[in-house]
Amino acid sequence: MWGGRFAAGPSAIMREINASIPFDKALWRQDIAASKAHVGMLAAQGIVTSEDAELIAGGLDRVAAEYEADGVPENWDLEDIHMTTESRLAELIGPVAGRLHTARSRNDQVATDFRLWVRDAIDQADAGLRQLQAALVERAGDHADSIMPGFTHLQTAQPVTLGHHLMAYYEMAARDRSRLADARKRMNRSPLGAAALAGTGFPIDRFRTAEALGFDGPTDNSLDSVSDRDFALDYLMAAAQCSLHLSRLAEEFIIWASQPFGFVTLPDSLSTGSSIMPQKKNPDAAELVRGHAGRIVGCLTSLMITMKGLPLAYSKDMQDDKPPVFEAAGLLALSIAAMTGMVAEAKFRTDRMRAAAELGYATATDLADWLVRQANIPFREAHHITGSAVKLAESRGVALDQLPLADLRAIDPRIDERVFAALSVEASVAARASHGGTAPAEVRKRVAEARAALGLED
Numbered sequence: 001m002w003g004g005r006f007a008a009g010p011s012a013i014m015r016e017i018n019a020s021i022p023f024d025k026a027l028w029r030q031d032i033a034a035s036k037a038h039v040g041m042l043a044a045q046g047i048v049t050s051e052d053a054e055l056i057a058g059g060l061d062r063v064a065a066e067y068e069a070d071g072v073p074e075n076w077d078l079e080d081i082h083m084t085t086e087s088r089l090a091e092l093i094g095p096v097a098g099r100l101h102t103a104r105s106r107n108d109q110v111a112t113d114f115r116l117w118v119r120d121a122i123d124q125a126d127a128g129l130r131q132l133q134a135a136l137v138e139r140a141g142d143h144a145d146s147i148m149p150g151f152t153h154l155q156t157a158q159p160v161t162l163g164h165h166l167m168a169y170y171e172m173a174a175r176d177r178s179r180l181a182d183a184r185k186r187m188n189r190s191p192l193g194a195a196a197l198a199g200t201g202f203p204i205d206r207f208r209t210a211e212a213l214g215f216d217g218p219t220d221n222s223l224d225s226v227s228d229r230d231f232a233l234d235y236l237m238a239a240a241q242c243s244l245h246l247s248r249l250a251e252e253f254i255i256w257a258s259q260p261f262g263f264v265t266l267p268d269s270l271s272t273g274s275s276i277m278p279q280k281k282n283p284d285a286a287e288l289v290r291g292h293a294g295r296i297v298g299c300l301t302s303l304m305i306t307m308k309g310l311p312l313a314y315s316k317d318m319q320d321d322k323p324p325v326f327e328a329a330g331l332l333a334l335s336i337a338a339m340t341g342m343v344a345e346a347k348f349r350t351d352r353m354r355a356a357a358e359l360g361y362a363t364a365t366d367l368a369d370w371l372v373r374q375a376n377i378p379f380r381e382a383h384h385i386t387g388s389a390v391k392l393a394e395s396r397g398v399a400l401d402q403l404p405l406a407d408l409r410a411i412d413p414r415i416d417e418r419v420f421a422a423l424s425v426e427a428s429v430a431a432r433a434s435h436g437g438t439a440p441a442e443v444r445k446r447v448a449e450a451r452a453a454l455g456l457e458d
Helices: 013-020 021-044 050-070 081-093 093-102 106-142 161-188 206-212 221-228 230-257 284-307 316-345 351-358 364-375 379-396 405-411 417-420 425-431 442-452
Strands: 147-152 157-160
Touching: 013 021, 013 417, 021 050, 021 081, 021 093, 021 106, 021 206, 021 316, 021 379, 050 093, 081 093, 081 106, 081 230, 093 316, 106 161, 106 221, 106 230, 106 316, 106 442, 147 351, 147 425, 157 161, 157 351, 157 425, 161 442, 230 284, 230 316, 351 364, 364 417, 364 425, 405 417, 417 425, 425 442
Parallel strands: none
Antiparallel strands: 147 157
C-alpha cells in the first residue's frame, strides 16, 4: 500500500501501532457513502468515464452488502477502513477500482467520513433526548400538584411540586439539544476534495459532493479541512455537558430510592439485587449513568490533549481522535436510554414526599413573606421574627402551623390568625405563581408549552 517509496514493509511494531481498522471500521457506512458521492462527481466532471463510475458504484454496493451481512474484516496490513474497502473493491471489479482515489487523499477521506459519523451521532443523541423530555413532561403533568420538599445544600428549603422538579430536567435536556444543534450546524461542511492538504489540480466540483452528502457546502481552506477536529470536540463538549445533567438526575433517583428517603420505587428492569442480601434492590443503572459521566468527560479531555499543539496540517496523532468519540457516543446513548426508562417507569411515593415537605420548617419563608405583606414589616426584620418562631417550634417538636396563635403573638404582636392560611405546604406552593415558579397552575402551563414544543398529542 505504501508503493515504491519503501524497500521493506512495516515492522511488526509499526504494523500494530499504525493500524486503525479495529476501531475505524465503524465508519464503513460513511466511507461507502462518501466514496459513491466522490465517484459520481468524478464522472460528472469527466475525470473518469461514466462506465467506470457505474462499475465502481456497483462494486461499492456489493462491498456494503458484505459488510452488512458479515461485518468488516480486520486485515491490519490494510491499516484502515479506507484501504480495506478499496482493496475489496479491487478484488470484485479489478484495476478500475484504483480510479476511485483520483483527486482525493485519505486525509480528506477520513475527515469527511468522521464528520458524517459525528453528524449521525448528534442526530441520534437529539432523538434520545427528545424521548427523555417527553417522559419528563408526561410525569410532570401527572404530578403538577404532588408536593415534595425542595432542597438547597440537600437540606429542606421550601415546598415544591414533583412536576416542577421534573421540569427542571426538561430544561436541562432542552439546553443539551440546543448545544447539539449548534455543533451540528457548525460542522456541516464537507472536507471532501481538500485532498492531502493543498487541494487538487483535477477540475472537481466540491459543491456537488457536499450536496450529495447532505452538507451545507464545502469547507473553505484545504489545510484546515484535513486538520480540523473541532467538530468532534464540539460534539464531545455537548455530550459531556449532557452527561453531567444525566448524572445529576441519576443521583436524584439514587437518593430518593434509599430507605431514609423512600420517595421512589425504581423499576425492576433497571435495578439489581445482591448475591448475599436478599432484601437489596440496588439502583445500579442510575449509578452506572453517574459513572459514565466521568468517562465521557475523560473522552473530551483525551481528545483535547491529543489536539493540543498539533501543527498544520494532518498528523498521525489524529488517528486517535475516533476511539474517545466512539466511546462517548455509546455511553451517552446508554445513559439517555436508561434515564428515559427510569423516569417513565418509576413509581413515585408522593405520600412520603408530602410528609417530608412538612418537616424541616419548609414554610418558614412563607411566614416571613406574610409578615412583609400583611404587617408591612421590612424583610430583614421579618426574617428575624420567623427565626424566633422556628426556634420555638423546634424546641417543642411541632410544625410552624401547629404553634398556638398566642405563642406567635408573644414573639410579635402583629401576627394574627390569618397567618395560618399561609403556613400549609399547599398554600406555600400555590403562592409561588411567578413565571417559572412551582405553583401547580404554573407547572401545568409549562407542561402544556413543552408538550406543544415536542409535538406531543393532548
